[in-house]
Amino acid sequence: MNISKNDNFSEWFTEIIKEAELADLRYNVKGFVVNMPWAVMIMKKMYALYEEELEKNNHLPAWFPAVIPKENFEIEKEHVEGFKAEVFWITRGGDKELEEPLALRPTSETAMYKMFSLWIQGKSDLPLKIYQSTQVWRHETKSTRPFLRGREFHWIESHCAFSSKKDAEDQVLQDMQMTENIMHQEFCIPFIFFQRPEWDKFPGAIHTYAADSLMPDGRILQQPSTHLLGQNFAKAFNITFLDENGKNDFAWQTCYGPAIWRMFASLISVSGDDRGLILPFKLAPYQIMIIPIHSKDDKKIEKKAEEVKKTLENAGFRARIDASNKSPGFKFNFWEMKGVPLRIELGDKELESKELTVAKRFDGKKIKIKEEQIVEKIKDIAVEIQRFLLKRADDFFLDNTSKAYSLEELEKTIKEKGGFVMIPFCSVEIDGKECNEKLKERLHVDVRGERFDVKENPENKKCVVCGKEAKHYVYVGKQY
Amino acid sequence: MNISKNDNFSEWFTEIIKEAELADLRYNVKGFVVNMPWAVMIMKKMYALYEEELEKNNHLPAWFPAVIPKENFEIEKEHVEGFKAEVFWITRGGDKELEEPLALRPTSETAMYKMFSLWIQGKSDLPLKIYQSTQVWRHETKSTRPFLRGREFHWIESHCAFSSKKDAEDQVLQDMQMTENIMHQEFCIPFIFFQRPEWDKFPGAIHTYAADSLMPDGRILQQPSTHLLGQNFAKAFNITFLDENGKNDFAWQTCYGPAIWRMFASLISVSGDDRGLILPFKLAPYQIMIIPIHSKDDKKIEKKAEEVKKTLENAGFRARIDASNKSPGFKFNFWEMKGVPLRIELGDKELESKELTVAKRFDGKKIKIKEEQIVEKIKDIAVEIQRFLLKRADDFFLDNTSKAYSLEELEKTIKEKGGFVMIPFCSVEIDGKECNEKLKERLHVDVRGERFDVKENPENKKCVVCGKEAKHYVYVGKQY
Numbered sequence: 001m002n003i004s005k006n007d008n009f010s011e012w013f014t015e016i017i018k019e020a021e022l023a024d025l026r027y028n029v030k031g032f033v034v035n036m037p038w039a040v041m042i043m044k045k046m047y048a049l050y051e052e053e054l055e056k057n058n059h060l061p062a063w064f065p066a067v068i069p070k071e072n073f074e075i076e077k078e079h080v081e082g083f084k085a086e087v088f089w090i091t092r093g094g095d096k097e098l099e100e101p102l103a104l105r106p107t108s109e110t111a112m113y114k115m116f117s118l119w120i121q122g123k124s125d126l127p128l129k130i131y132q133s134t135q136v137w138r139h140e141t142k143s144t145r146p147f148l149r150g151r152e153f154h155w156i157e158s159h160c161a162f163s164s165k166k167d168a169e170d171q172v173l174q175d176m177q178m179t180e181n182i183m184h185q186e187f188c189i190p191f192i193f194f195q196r197p198e199w200d201k202f203p204g205a206i207h208t209y210a211a212d213s214l215m216p217d218g219r220i221l222q223q224p225s226t227h228l229l230g231q232n233f234a235k236a237f238n239i240t241f242l243d244e245n246g247k248n249d250f251a252w253q254t255c256y257g258p259a260i261w262r263m264f265a266s267l268i269s270v271s272g273d274d275r276g277l278i279l280p281f282k283l284a285p286y287q288i289m290i291i292p293i294h295s296k297d298d299k300k301i302e303k304k305a306e307e308v309k310k311t312l313e314n315a316g317f318r319a320r321i322d323a324s325n326k327s328p329g330f331k332f333n334f335w336e337m338k339g340v341p342l343r344i345e346l347g348d349k350e351l352e353s354k355e356l357t358v359a360k361r362f363d364g365k366k367i368k369i370k371e372e373q374i375v376e377k378i379k380d381i382a383v384e385i386q387r388f389l390l391k392r393a394d395d396f397f398l399d400n401t402s403k404a405y406s407l408e409e410l411e412k413t414i415k416e417k418g419g420f421v422m423i424p425f426c427s428v429e430i431d432g433k434e435c436n437e438k439l440k441e442r443l444h445v446d447v448r449g450e451r452f453d454v455k456e457n458p459e460n461k462k463c464v465v466c467g468k469e470a471k472h473y474v475y476v477g478k479q480y
Numbered sequence: 481m482n483i484s485k486n487d488n489f490s491e492w493f494t495e496i497i498k499e500a501e502l503a504d505l506r507y508n509v510k511g512f513v514v515n516m517p518w519a520v521m522i523m524k525k526m527y528a529l530y531e532e533e534l535e536k537n538n539h540l541p542a543w544f545p546a547v548i549p550k551e552n553f554e555i556e557k558e559h560v561e562g563f564k565a566e567v568f569w570i571t572r573g574g575d576k577e578l579e580e581p582l583a584l585r586p587t588s589e590t591a592m593y594k595m596f597s598l599w600i601q602g603k604s605d606l607p608l609k610i611y612q613s614t615q616v617w618r619h620e621t622k623s624t625r626p627f628l629r630g631r632e633f634h635w636i637e638s639h640c641a642f643s644s645k646k647d648a649e650d651q652v653l654q655d656m657q658m659t660e661n662i663m664h665q666e667f668c669i670p671f672i673f674f675q676r677p678e679w680d681k682f683p684g685a686i687h688t689y690a691a692d693s694l695m696p697d698g699r700i701l702q703q704p705s706t707h708l709l710g711q712n713f714a715k716a717f718n719i720t721f722l723d724e725n726g727k728n729d730f731a732w733q734t735c736y737g738p739a740i741w742r743m744f745a746s747l748i749s750v751s752g753d754d755r756g757l758i759l760p761f762k763l764a765p766y767q768i769m770i771i772p773i774h775s776k777d778d779k780k781i782e783k784k785a786e787e788v789k790k791t792l793e794n795a796g797f798r799a800r801i802d803a804s805n806k807s808p809g810f811k812f813n814f815w816e817m818k819g820v821p822l823r824i825e826l827g828d829k830e831l832e833s834k835e836l837t838v839a840k841r842f843d844g845k846k847i848k849i850k851e852e853q854i855v856e857k858i859k860d861i862a863v864e865i866q867r868f869l870l871k872r873a874d875d876f877f878l879d880n881t882s883k884a885y886s887l888e889e890l891e892k893t894i895k896e897k898g899g900f901v902m903i904p905f906c907s908v909e910i911d912g913k914e915c916n917e918k919l920k921e922r923l924h925v926d927v928r929g930e931r932f933d934v935k936e937n938p939e940n941k942k943c944v945v946c947g948k949e950a951k952h953y954v955y956v957g958k959q960y
Binding site for chain 1: 504506507508509512513514515516517520521524540541542543544545546547548549551552564565566567568569570571572573574575581582584591594595598610615617619632634
């Protein structure tokens with residue numbers, strides 16, 4: 001790595017993707033990239049943790065078709081308006097025109113909800129909580145970047161139906177909690193969970209909530225959002241259930257979309273440093289890289305390396321030996337750049353002293369560990385790594401969350417620091433849109449919304465834009 | 481289940497898919513189905529086992545784009561001829577025509593190999609072993625059936641490049657071994673690994689090898705195939721490497737396609753019985769279903785159920801309690817139909833005796849197990865289940881593998897038993913195609929090929945069709 005993350009984050013991001021072989025951008029279709037093995041191995045672990053959490057909360061996996069018939073796609077008016085500019089259309093099979101064009105799913109509401117209307121009959125069919133881990137495709141016109149924005153991306157979408165608005169609202173809270181448990185606690189990506197303003201909702205939703213994370217350059221990256229769909233889609237797709245009184249009612253729905261691809265972009269960026277990736281211990285494809293150091297008795301070293309590897313594997317760790325004919329120095333740099341959490345150096349010294357030299361990626365320090373204590377000590381270090389990454393990420397996040405009570409103050413903060421700035425604001429209803437437009441024009445920031453986890457009410461404060469009474473504290477920032 | 485698997489397999493298959501909620505066929509695009517949660521939960525475990533085996537053998541995962549530009553797709557002539565009738569084409573993005581149509585991948589050779597040509601430069605870049613777990617899409621004109629044939633299906637494709645023909649041939653053997661280790665030993669699906677005759681090769685391959693399995697009705701279902709691509713694609717896609725002598729050479733390639741979707745069809749069919757699915761212990765989403773029996777003290781039963789569940793979970797088992805308000809009889813039938821391997825019945829008797837009643841799905845027997853021995857005993861039963869399913873499948877497979885030395889004998893065997901029939905045959909080269917056509921016409925069977933794992937050479941035998949000297953023993957059968 002020749003570029004400093006703090007000095008030039010954008011170039012650093014491009015460089016790390018190339019150097020650590022995370023994505024290959026040379027695939028010859030615009031906006032599509034090849035996700036390379038190291039990235040896929042990490043994302044598979046991210047998927048597994050997220051899926052486990054979803055299933056713990058009674059979401060069940062399904063696989064819906066990737067194609068959506070035009071007639072389904074057009075059922076919900078706002079939704080079709082919101083997505084139609086971005087849809088890839090399949091119009092031919094072999095050399096025949098299809099009778100009806102098929103949309104390559106940009107998101108799966110319109111694929112799923114027609115089935116939901118068949119599956120849901122009575123109250124005992126509710127709640128229905130279905131998720132799928134898939135790709136979606138969108139004919140993006142904005143410029144694309146691997147893991148941040150692409151014409152193809154990898155995500156999870158979870159779709160739920162309930163018998164009451166209250167249940168649906170509780171699901172929003174659960175989604176926030178899942179984001180906290182996995183994205184924050186496991187992936188070390190801090191966020192604020194916002195209720196988006198009226199003018200920034202998902203097409204077809206009555207409210208949109210979203211977890212906004214922060215990139216090292218102080219710009220905001222939207223992570224999973226949850227949409228309270230109310231009964232809009234249920235009415236469009238005729239999803240009804242017979243309640244206890246024999247009355248037909250429309251289901252209440254939510255959908256939640258943890259985009260693993262984009263979380264990976266945050267993971268790289270938030271945790272990495274100028275020497276490359278730093279991976280949380282649980283997510284590392286290889287957790288410990290054993291590097292034999294050339295010795296007067298290479299056979300002995302080899303044997304010991306195998307022995308240590310076996311010990312670590314038996315304890316459930318993912319350990320590898322790099323026995324290639326590159327130099328130790330090259331190997332040290334290479335695996336540090338790939339973000340492998342621990343390196344064990346194994347040479348004559350270690351063989352004699354029966355103490356292993358362990359280098360920690362996260363703080364760059366080397367320690368000696370007695371061979372018989374290696375498993376126990378690595379368990380401790382794993383906890384230490386997670387604590388370090390979380391704390392560093394949280395500190396950065398807090399340092400970049402500010403307050404401003406005037407437009408001048410806001411402008412200054414945005415220029416000097418970036419990040420989130422809390423401001424008093426007139427309205428998150430549609431009548432606040434004009435002030436948001438002014439913020440966009442003047443400062444290139446926009447209103448992310450009100451925090452959903454805590455109520456923050458301004459008293460006797462004025463909107464920093466129009467000077468009218470502020471009804472809300474909202475957060476603004478520059479977004480990706 | 482109202483239909484007998486042996487009497488009417490086809491209807492049984494349709495029924496089990498509906499009753500056990502494995503796929504929903506009501507999705508409104510022809511040839512596409514919704515894969516339902518119970519099926520997906522099982523297939524996810526199948527994927528995980530297969531991926532683990534691939535990675536053990538140094539295959540690395542990647543995610544390639546689902547779209548392939550027309551220019552790539554048309555590079556290898558035989559390949560494009562073989563697939564072009566089945567390709568879905570994306571021609572529009574939003575309301576704009578795309579400059580060049582994009583193929584929705586029917587298989588990924590033409591997506592991957594252009595990248596391979598960039599990745600492979602020297603001998604140290606080889607072997608390159610990349611796999612991906614994905615869906616593929618084919619505009620099938622044959623009639624579709626869930627898990628057997630669809631316009632969308634879920635598989636793994638593994639693509640390898642080597643520096644010598646020998647290495648590529650060794651990969652074919654490794655693929656056969658992986659099929660044995662996972663499809664046979666774990667999924668309990670027996671197979672014969674054939675080298676396909678010349679006229680039945682993958683478009684672009686120099687040899688095709690395939691694992692054929694058997695369905696309960698005696699028909700043959702092709703499972704994973706491996707294609708020895710030789711240097712054909714390497715020449716078309718310019719995949720070259722510099723050898724030790726500084727000479728440029730084309731890489732040798734193979735590809736292997738374990739279709740999890742289709743293996744699931746075999747798994748259902750081979751292991752199931754008239755009461756529903758029977759799942760191998762490792763693949764069962766829930767391995768043990770605890771069913772509380774109504775008691776004078778329901779609270780106590782509930783508590784005990786939770787206690788047993790915790791014990792089982794701590795031992796690494798997937799246990800669930802069915803506390804719904806259905807009757808125990810209903811629950812017994814329901815979970816038997818779903819194929820859950822073990823049921824624990826928990827009522828007053830069990831509470832008093834401290835012995836649990838355990839019902840085994842595979843043999844329908846109930847046994848008593850002392851509470852403190854439950855974990856240990858279930859470990860034994862897991863082994864017993866796997867042994868039973870394997871043996872039963874192997875027995876059926878062997879019982880349905882016959883020999884015939886004349887056309888009359890062959891006709892009789894096919895009519896009475898179906899399955900595989902070994903026959904002496906003139907030639908698996910292109911000059912044998914005529915005899916194969918005659919077999920197809922007259923008996924609706926075709927030649928699957930020669931066994932690849934053992935050499936079976938006829939001596940002084942005549943081809944059952946043309947009467948010329950038989951050069952090979954081949955196997956024939958009716959296929960799906």
